Amino acid sequence: MNAVAIDKRAVAASFSRAASTYDQVAELQRQVGSNLLARLPDDLQPHSLVDLGCGTGYFTRALNARFERPVLGLDIAEGMLCFARTKGPEHAAWIAADAEALPLRGDSQHLLFSSLALQWCPDLGRALSEARRVLLPGGCMAFNTLVEGTLGELRGAWEQVDGYVHVNRFMPLAQLQVVLAEAGFARWHCEVETHVLHYPQLSALTHELKALGAHNLNAGRPGGLTGRARLRALTAAYETYRQVAGLPATYQVAQIILYK
Numbered sequence: 001m002n003a004v005a006i007d008k009r010a011v012a013a014s015f016s017r018a019a020s021t022y023d024q025v026a027e028l029q030r031q032v033g034s035n036l037l038a039r040l041p042d043d044l045q046p047h048s049l050v051d052l053g054c055g056t057g058y059f060t061r062a063l064n065a066r067f068e069r070p071v072l073g074l075d076i077a078e079g080m081l082c083f084a085r086t087k088g089p090e091h092a093a094w095i096a097a098d099a100e101a102l103p104l105r106g107d108s109q110h111l112l113f114s115s116l117a118l119q120w121c122p123d124l125g126r127a128l129s130e131a132r133r134v135l136l137p138g139g140c141m142a143f144n145t146l147v148e149g150t151l152g153e154l155r156g157a158w159e160q161v162d163g164y165v166h167v168n169r170f171m172p173l174a175q176l177q178v179v180l181a182e183a184g185f186a187r188w189h190c191e192v193e194t195h196v197l198h199y200p201q202l203s204a205l206t207h208e209l210k211a212l213g214a215h216n217l218n219a220g221r222p223g224g225l226t227g228r229a230r231l232r233a234l235t236a237a238y239e240t241y242r243q244v245a246g247l248p249a250t251y252q253v254a255q256i257i258l259y260k
């Protein structure tokens with residue numbers, strides 16, 4: 001698979017800046033991560049576990065509560081880790097690192113959990129290869145990621161305005177399945193959930209994306225300020241998607257469990 005151009009320093013900086021606002025707007029993120037948590041096998045009793053791309057540590061705490069084991073929260077954004085540290089849990093350890101280059105011993109982890117983080121990795125195949133390396137034989141990785149169709153309305157509206165891609169590129173499901181098949185795990189399972197959120201107006205969606213730190217960070221995005229005329233044109237284009245409940249924003253979430 002071709003790695004997409006994502007500037008990791010920009011990703012880390014954007015999420016660090018969003019650390020103090022993230023939890024206030026991350027309702028979908030909590031829902032999607034809770035759904036992943038619910039998919040973990042009932043009989044799983046991991047002794048060593050990592051939350052990859054832990055952000056503010058919401059699921060680091062949930063994993064700690066569920067398994068009553070210390071959890072390692074790992075994230076590329078220092079600002080997120082600083083925030084997470086202030087929230088606990090007491091027994092967690094926090095580490096700034098890249099999911100594509102894990103500073104962990106091979107065959108050392110029973111469970112890797114990762115919610116809505118790996119879509120920020122330029123090379124998902126590399127992140128999966130790292131995950132497989134650090135997992136113990138029989139170990140489990142549970143992660144979710146966004147696939148093509150996510151924020152399709154915003155992408156479509158921008159295309160009507162200037163033809164540029166202003167929305168992060170999300171991998172087509174078929175491509176994700178190829179990456180999963182080639183990752184060398186003993187078995188895996190992937191299911192897609194569709195979530196549609198509604199907003200009274202476009203600014204509510206764009207403010208939320210900013211508070212989440214989830215701006216468009218793909219290389220090649222046009223720089224410069226969004227002029228008033230372009231914003232007006234974007235608002236008008238997005239209005240064509242309006243439903244009774246408001247302006248829709250679709251998220252296509254692939255929920256994946258792999259076993260080494």
Ligand SMILES: C[S@@+](CC[C@H](N)C(=O)[O-])C[C@H]1O[C@@H](n2cnc3c(N)ncnc32)[C@H](O)[C@@H]1O
Nearest residue numbers: 015053054055075076077098099115116117120
């Ligand atoms: C949308 S947040 C999700 C946070 C948390 N998992 C949750 O569900 O609330 C994505 C997180 O992934 C982190 N991240 C992005 N790229 C990463 C990478 N290459 N390695 C580790 N973490 C990364 C970001 O810094 C951010 O904290």
